[in-house]
Amino acid sequence: MYLDYYNLNLKPFQISTDPRFLWLGEKHKEALAVLRYGILDNKGFLLLTGDVGTGKTTLLQALINSLGDDVLVALITDPGLAKMDFFNFVADSFGMDRNFRSKGEFLLSLKSYLLEVQRQNKQALLIIDECQHLNQKLLEEVRLLSNIEKQNAKLINIFFVGQSEFNEIILRPRNRAIRQRITINYNISALTEKETDSYIRFRLEVAGTKETVFTSRAIKEVYKFSNGYPRLINIICDHVLLTGFVREKKKIDHRIVAECAQELKISHGLTTRNSMATPEAADKKAVEASAADITMQTALEPRNRPFNRPLVIAFVVVVAIWLGLVVFFLLNHWQAPSSNAIVDESGSKRYVPNLQEMGTPKQSDNGSTLRPASEGQSAIERSDTVSSERPADRAGPNKQYAADMVKSAKREEIAASSFSTQEPVTESKTSGTGKTENRITLAQIQENFGAYPEVTFEFDANTFGTESHDMLGIIARYCLQNPDATLVLRGYTDAAGVRAYNMKLSKFRADMVRTYLVGKGVKSEAISTLGIGPGTDGPGNTTISLEGNRRKVIIEIIPRNE
Known part of the structure; x- marks a missing residue:
């Protein structure tokens, strides 16, 4: 329709080869050149891959036409066949003029045929186009065909041509035998913007005109739409020339190309993952697919997204564990009695004084005087005396957990009392009840636990x-005494495994420590968490070594004056 208007003898942008x-x-x-050399030199297995529309078929036809009469070619364009159908198709393509009913018959006849071809100083080439459609059993049968050889020469060359997905197929462990036999491997990529310009001008010249039909900005729009894929270039350029003819435009500008590109795009199109071979793939402003479209694609094309399933499952499991632990710690915090009574191994309640009570003597129920830890008796020892005066309660359902909690509480009280007696008290505070509270200083924490205290984890564990x-009990008390501290x-994690998983795991561990501190009374907004994973960035511009135990959470305490 537009040939005469643009002085063309042929349609320059037909899709057919x-x-x-x-x-x-x-x-x-x-x-x-590389593939032709592989065939003529009897290299055995050859492979040409590329995305949809990159020109593999055109290149394949050019390769076949460049071969002489001494190369006998059998071209399989649809390998999605049953085994015997495939064998008979190969036999027919080689001109063997026989129909086979068993694999044994076919192999015997094929070997005789190939030996005769070699005696005539000719070569046999089996080309399998769209090889990504080969099933696993048929792929193995093709590999076994290459075993038909003489001691000093290959009798048949096998040439795979297909989309880039075939690379993933032959890299599977079960296909390592065929992968090792591929001697020539070439992947054809899309055109660059400069090559797109040359491609369009060449086809216009072959069609009969040397005039500049497309402006430079129009070429850029064509490249933007097609991503450099020749098939898409042909589609958009043919549409553009027709539109230019209707509007009587001798020169095609970028506005016409952009308008035609918009018309050619499919609304709500779902493009193949990791592929740029569709117009919608390059459109950053494309409308997101509806929920129904996504559901349909998931149901109809499960093979396109197999790697998502384990990631989604792992993510759901991690989130479930995290939520469970958060609920556990929050319930534990909420259910803690307001007094300082705890349940010991025998199931009875025991009384443990806090830091304020350590600083001031207190009368017990039987009239005896409780003295502070600095006077020679630990808080836990005194609590044992008092506990005998309190009525015993029935043991809870989780007796072992109660035992662990009392042991943990004992250690925290002992550690806190040791903090208050290691050094002279530099600061004291009188509470509203008149009791003196021994203060914990940042210097004491850093002296006992280092400049940046560490909470360590076991391998692949989520609990410390x-x-x-x-240590966390001491830090929590410090934060309660210094509300402005953050x-x-x-x-952190080690470098083994998937980085994305390690990043989530390190953040999850930091959140676990945060949850524990919040359960101890530290304000939630005073704590921030970071997942560094296998990274080396440390607090205060320090660098964390890649050696040693990296499964840990490092705590940076920032006092109020910083």
């Missing part, structure tokens, strides 16, 4: 050991 319009860029010339409870919790 036409050898007259064969354009070879540098990458195509290289691929043609009870040995960290003492904490930065950085989680």
Whole structure:
């Protein structure tokens, strides 16, 4: 329709393969030369891959046409066949003029045929196009065909041509035998913007005109729409020339191309994952697919997204564990009695004084005087005396957990009392009840636990050991005494495994420590968490070594004057 208007003799942008319009860029010339060498030199297995519409079929036809009469070619364009159908198709393509009913008959006849071909100084080439459709059993049968050989020569060359997914197929462990036999492997990529310009001008010249039909900005729009895929270039350019003819535009500008590109795009299109071979793939403003479309794609194309399933399952499991632990710690915090009574191993309640009570003597129920830890008796020892005067309650359902809690509480009280007696008290505070509270200083924490205290975890574990409870109890008390202080919790892992999983695991561990501190009374907004994973960034511009135990959370305490 538009041929006369643009002084053309042929339609320049037809989708069908036409050898007259064969354009070879540098990458195509290289691929043609490499593959031709592999065939003529009897290299055995060859592989040509590329995305949809990159010109594999055109290049394949050019390769076949470049071969002489001494190369006998059998081309299989649809390998999605049953085994015997495939064998008979190969036999017919080689001109063996026989129908086979068993694999044994076919192999015997094929071997005789190939030996005769070699005696005539000719070569046999089996080309399997769209090889990504080969099933596993048929792929193994094709591999076994290559075993038909003489001691000093290959009797048949096998040439795979297909989409890039085939690379993933042959990289599977079960296909390592066939992967090792591939001697020539070439992947053809899409055109660059400069190559797109040359491609369009070449086809227009072959069609009969040397005039500049497309402006430079129009070429850019064509490339933006097509992503450099020749098939899409042909589609958009044919549509553009027709539109230009209707509007009587001798020169095609970028506005016409953009308008045609919009018309050619499919609304709510779902593109193949990791592929740019569709117009919608490059459109950053494309409308997101509806929930119904996504559900349909998931049901109809499960093979396109197999790697998502384990990631989704792992994510759901991690979130479920995290929520469970958060609920556990929050319930534990809410259910803690307002007094300082705890349940010991025998199921009875025991009384443990807090830091304020350590500083001031207190009368017990039987009239005896409780003295502070600095006077020679530990808080737990005194609590044992008092507990005998309190009525025993019935043991809870989880007796072992109660035992662990009382042990942890004992250690925290002992650690806290040791903090108050290690050094002279530098600061004291009188509460509203008139009791004196021994203060914990940042210097004392850093002296006992280092400049940046660490909470360690076992391999692939989400909970920290009870040995960290003492330290976290001291830090929590420090924060309660210094409400303006803030904490930065950085989680780390080793470098083994998937980085994304390690990042989530390190953040999860930091959140676990944060939950524990919040359960101890520290304000939630005073704590921030970071997941560093296998990284080396540490607090205060320090660098965390890659050696040693990296499964930990490092605590940075920032006092109010910083």
